[in-house]
Amino acid sequence: MGSSAKKKREKKTDFQKTKLKVGKARPKNTNATDTSFTAKSIVLKQQSLTETSRDATTLFNHNLSLVSSSNAKQRENALQYLTTVCSTAGKEGLPQSASAIVAKAQPYLLDGDKNVRVQVLKLFKVLPAAEIGPLDQVLLYTKAGMVHLADEIKLFSLDVMDWLLQTNVEAMMACPGGWVKTLRTFQNLLSWHGGQMANGAVTNGKWSATKNTSNKLGSNKLLVHQLNTLANLLTLGLKSPRVDPQAAVKRAALTFPLHQMDAHMLSKKTNPFGYLNLFGAVRDVEGEVYDDAEERVIVFNELGLLEMFTTGAKEARKEAGEVGRAASGVEKALRLAEMG
Secondary structure, three states: OOEEEEEEEEHHHHHHOOOOOOOOOOOOOOOOOOOOOOOOOOOOOOOOOOHOOHHHHHHHHHHHHHHHOHHHHHHHHHHHHHHHHOOOOOOOOOOHHHHHHHHHHHHHHHHOHHHHHHHHHHHHHHHHHHHHHHHHHHHHHHHHHHOOOHHHHHHHHHEEEEHHHHHHHHHHHHOOOOHHHHHHHHHHHOOOOOOOEEEEEEEOOOOOOOOOOOOOOOOOOOHHHHHHHHHHHHHHHHHHOOOOHHHHHHHHHHHOOOOOOOHHOOOOOOOHHHHOOOOOEEEEEEEOOOHHHHHHHHOOOOOOHHHHHHHHHHHHHHOOOHHHHHHHHHHHHHHHHHHO
């Protein structure tokens, strides 16, 4: 009986509210968790969360590394930062060489995100053209974009080609295959193919030209841009530079009292004695470098490109509107090869 009364009192105690006196704190439970600690900030060794704690060079290198990020928005933001820094760089110069920046960003000329591609081109435009260095890889990515399956990337790659022709045409022509292989790319894009080639000439009169007018960018927009860029390439590649009538007098004044000293110095052209073929290697006509406009005119005619491009431009000119006007520009540029 006594134990039964004790159990009843214990159960009754569990449901009784503890009466607290004024000013007296409630006693802590025996199983209470201590939460009196304060949170500490976490700073990673190589990635501080604030930009003010790093110098400009470290921050620039950090954003340069983010160009290869897997997140498209992060790539775009990093490229925007690099563009801002490069465009405002003063006498101190860039934290990294222009060639290193181009080498890091050039693969993203083919990026699937439009904003990233546009930002890469903006970055290239603010870099000093004379310090970019060899353009072999940039030209390869550009030509790869020109034959891409996506029409938007094709159109953007033509913008990159226009930039190369506008600011770095000499460096572009100095790349192996920069002249003939680029022309072959346009030839494949426009389907300007003649008959079978033998010794660089067209052996039959058959002609096949597939109209490249079906694209998702609007009526003939891609085709017109291709023709305009091709006309610009032909004009710059086939046109000889203007000769200064006072060049001989200026040269004599610079080398006085020596006479024709520059004629006995090492040539500034790439492989100046390559035409001799001293080592008997098979000549790669398409992969060679043609620094001189006269050489480019000769190989343009030897490969039969003049006849094929003339026929293709004539067929394209039959279309009215923008396509016909762009084809007329190509025909005008081809006259430089005829006069050569």
